[in-house]
Amino acid sequence: MKKISILLLGLLTLASCKNEPKETVAVVEEEQTIEPVTNEAMESAVIYEANIRQYSPEGTFDAFTKDIPQLKDLGVKVIWLMPIYPISEARRKATNDLSIEDIEDPEERKKYLGSYYAIADYTAVNPEFGTKEDLDELVETAHENGMYVILDWVANHTGWDHPWLEENPDFYTQNEQGEPVDPLNPDTGESWGWTDVADLNYDNKELWEAMTSEMKYWIEEHDIDGFRADVAGEVPTEFWDQAVPQLQETKPVFMLAESEDKDLFHNAFDMGYNWEGHHLKNQIAQGKATVEAWDEYMKKIDTTYQEDDYLMNFVTNHDENSWNGTVRERMGDAAEAMVALTYSIPGMPLIYSGQEYDMDKRLRFFEKDTISKTKGVMWPLLEKLGQLKNQNKALHGGKEAAAYNRLQTSLDKQILAFERSKGGEKLIYIANLSEKPADFTLKLENELQPYLGKKDFKKQKNDQYHFGPWEYVILADN
Secondary structure (H helix, E strand, O other), rough: OOEEEEEEEOOOOOOOOOOOOOEEEOOEEEEEEEOOOOOHHHHOOOOEOOHHHHHHHOOOHHHHHHHHHHHHHHHHEEEEOOOOOOOOOOOOEEEOOHHHHHHHHHHHOEEEOOOOEEOOOOEEEOOOOOOOHHHHHHHHHHHHOOOOOEEEOOOEEEEOOHHHHHOOOOHHHHHHOOOOOOEOOOOOEEEEOOEEEEOOOOHHHHHHHHHHHHHHHHHHHHHHOOEEEEEHHOOOOOHHHHHHHHHHOOOOOOEEEEOOHHHHOOOOOOOOEOOHHHHHHHHOOOOOHHHHHHHHHHHHHHHHHHOOEEEEEEOOOHHHHHHHHHHHHHHHHHHHHOOOOOOHHOEEEEEEEOHHHHHOOOOOEEEEOOOOOOOOHHHHHHHHHHHHHHOHHHHOOOOOOEEEOOEOOOOOOOOOEEEEEEOOOEEEEEEEEEOOOOEEOOOOOOOEEEEEEEOOOOOOOOEEEOOOOOOOOEEEEE
């Protein structure tokens, strides 16, 4: 974090007459609390997904802002705010299958707040969360604590209350009757089931201009540092390629795509989702895949992406938690080893609201819920991993990521061992990614010290090791 104060103080003498009085120019002080986004800053970053509605009992910007300073302890450098905009009333989701119009009891209707992703106005804030001034305070606090703030951006569709539906109906995909439709699966032509939103039609280039303008608003007026693009691959890559350079004219921004599509990284996006790696971690934790599948995946990553492409690694997020289960539900006793793995591989690790507090429930998606803030196993684990990520070049994971080198063991179907290295710094991750105890051999050349995980780990002269089910260790030089 850097603070720059520019003080302009001077006396102007009016040129028309040397005897006329001098004017004192008022002091103008401009304060910048954080450097603009750089690739270098992202190398060691942890990203935090903030679910404002469910983060606190209040469900407000202010309640979250109070906790921002302690996120530094977890190594967080990027805060991703889930959609903060007003949510459409029309066709609002009550459950996956029912809209608010299907609920007859008016009191019952009140508890259904709808999906964050059914946006009624791109340049306003949801009054449930607070005001724009409250948001500004959140951003300022984040910047003061060395963190960037990115907004969740939903460019693929809007809610049914959005004014464009009346003012610019040609912005929307229409059926044969000229009626706007909800998003369709391009492979089948059938609805995805997202009935609370209307699909936008990017064949209309006027939409490109309007959407880009709405994004620029948040950078220019509220000092936002970038965007996470919802279903980024469903929006033409050409739109993002023309929009992002326009955003960069105001200041450098960080762009995260909810996609693994490598074409998105050529010009527009800095980082994408590691969906395939995430699903594979679930499968290994559930005994449906072995470490061999992980090795094949890492080889695939090497051949699929350009050297400076990188992905976001996670064990949970808002979709996974609400729809597919908690970390413990999906990963069981493998959870800690898998969390450590997300920090140890190339890329940027994600913390989702509540993960740091061992949240073991599925948060309701369309209603108010809250997380319990009791520090248990995960907080100290994430704290140590965050410190290592921030400080050790061997965990650099961005455009100039540290090298990843698989270490061979005598039990490679069960044991995952690899070394990361950069700038003379090294780190080794070793884990038994199975529910069975493992006796194996591994030749370790480096005299690295145990940093996290297996407490009794010592380098053995005979190269023989024993790990219990899901046991892991991280060896580091700091």
